[in-house]
Amino acid sequence: MKILIDEGTIKKRVAEIAKLVALEFNGQPITVVGVLTGCLIFVADLVRQLDIPVRICFVRASSYRGETTVPGDLNIDASMLPDIHDRNILLVDDILDSGHTLSKLKKYLGEKGCRSIRTAVLLRKLGRQEHPIEPDYCGFEIPDKFVVGYGLDYNDEYRNLPYIGELN
Ligand code: IMP
Ligand code: MG
DSSP states (O other): OEEEEOHHHHHHHHHHHHHHHHHHHTTOOEEEEEEETTTHHHHHHHHTTOOSOEEEEEEEEEEOOTTSSSOOOEEEEOTTOOOOTTOEEEEEEEEESSSHHHHHHHHHHHTTTOSEEEEEEEEEETTOOOSOOOOSEEEEEEOSOOEEBTTBOBTTBSTTOSSEEEOO
């Protein structure tokens, strides 16, 4: 496994993002909505650095793209989502690839009547985006490689690695 981003570098960047989020919300409470399962570690580290009142909840999203490049429908499981009416939302995912997941989820949450919605991703793969969405917070831009660790998986494995590695 080739290490792309080491543990210390991630830690530093997550702390920077937390500072920027806290600065933007300026003491107002936010609801962090994590996209399972990849967000797991990022959300856990981010919220512990956030110096504002935080609620945490999760949604699950899966797309059926298979081997084709045709973007399939996004299946959203929001059964764990509380009432987000009038709340400031920070939608958190592990990686922005085609942008399908984040753009669809942002639209979905927006229709639930939240007050505001911001998006944060740990990683953004360059040259892959098909859906127009600009994340408000992004940890690192990476080349078009399949990566694992720090929540990201291959066949549900490697999520526990403390670094971002390039799978070969
Ligand atoms: P998008 O909808 O194409 O932006 O895909 C985002 C989702 O695809 C992420 O939430 C990940 O679960 C998954 N994904 C995309 N690229 C990778 C990768 O390199 N490693 C692991 N998961 C990935
Ligand atoms: Mg995911």
